[in-house]
Amino acid sequence: MVDVPRELVQHLGRLLAAERRARGTRTGTRALTCFYQALMVLVWFRKAEDVALLAAGFGVSRATAYHYRDEGIAVLAAQAQDLHTALRRVADDGWSHVILDGKLFDCDRLTETTLSVKGEVIDAWYSGKHRDFGANIQAVMRPEGLPIWTSEALPGHLHDTRCARTLGITAALNWSAADLDLPTLADSGYESAGHGIKTPIKQPAKGSRLAPDNRAYNRLLRGLRWQGERGFAILIGRWTTLRHTTASPRQIGDIVAAALHLTHVEYKYLPQSC
Template identity: 55%
Template sequence: MIAHRATLDVSRALVHYLARLLHDERRLRNTPTGSRVLTPFRQAVMVLRWFRGERDIPKLGRDHRVSRAPAYRYLHEGIVALAAQAPDLHEALDRAHAEGLAYVILDGTLIPTDRCAEQTRSVKGEPIDAWYAGKAHTHAGNLQALSAPSGLPLWIGEVEPGLRP
């Protein structure tokens, strides 16, 4: 293997912001100092690399000298820390009103998945796969978002099971 350095195209302030969130989360969980392979700063870099398009999590882990399981755990901790900063729907609507927006745009999309096997009952009482989107004929999560007229995202909802037939 050949080692090389790369530049991450995000500001240092953003990395420090996420690192502070991760540090605070570790304190809330009473994580002992020095018990993690990655510092909050290095974990923030790993998470932001994933957001910038590096989707191969085992590779991210290797790059940061952690195995696959901690790489997934570190990534999800970062996502949760960032998501906790997002406004809820009421806060987003209040902000839109305060900014005098004439309207907002509600839109959604299906995100394909192959990792969900949760069962539920159909309206007919038959067992069905909760994450199967009948109209799209695929397993997917339904994601809804609220945007300003300029396209700026104001709110993104939790992923829900795909649309039922």
């Protein structure tokens, strides 16, 4: 038993069936039907089951189980909308703003290295802030916390602002503020990210207190932005496999995007074409 609605299994089954038709897969040549492949993929997302155990439970080889899982991730991630489309939909729905946040998604230790800004050799996927290995994922949420878009994975040593700029997120959010009248609220990690991204005003140097109007601004910003923390909680709380992955960290972006689409199906937040 797995606590996902049957409609979700059927939705993923239809996507897998379309993928098989596109590849020209002949009927009866697969070990599992589309429905049972979808069920296997959802068990992995929901319960983070070991793939070897999944293979045994569904009566397929371990290699086949990995292939079916990766195929399921790919067809789900392919349903993701681009950031500009997602922002237009939020604006059309009448929301006043969006929320930007980043999170380190935990993974196993890697040997990949890179050079720091000081020219030192460091672990590329190690975050000094979190003291853990993982991939940096950026997400945009609606004001009530539902995530509408997630980014591809970047190495964990990178700062949130650098990730947002590298992926073109700040440019898109500045555009939405100017053209859609849809500003973005973010924490102090995104300071100087552009006019469309509102961040808290920092404390003045030498221990001076903020002016009353600046303190009121920060309090209002915190009161509106805290819902954004729910965005990642919705994904991780529902899809257990996101809490830690043994897959390549570069694949985490697709895994999170796939989980986002599953969440949108459950929240009935899909375009009419789906």
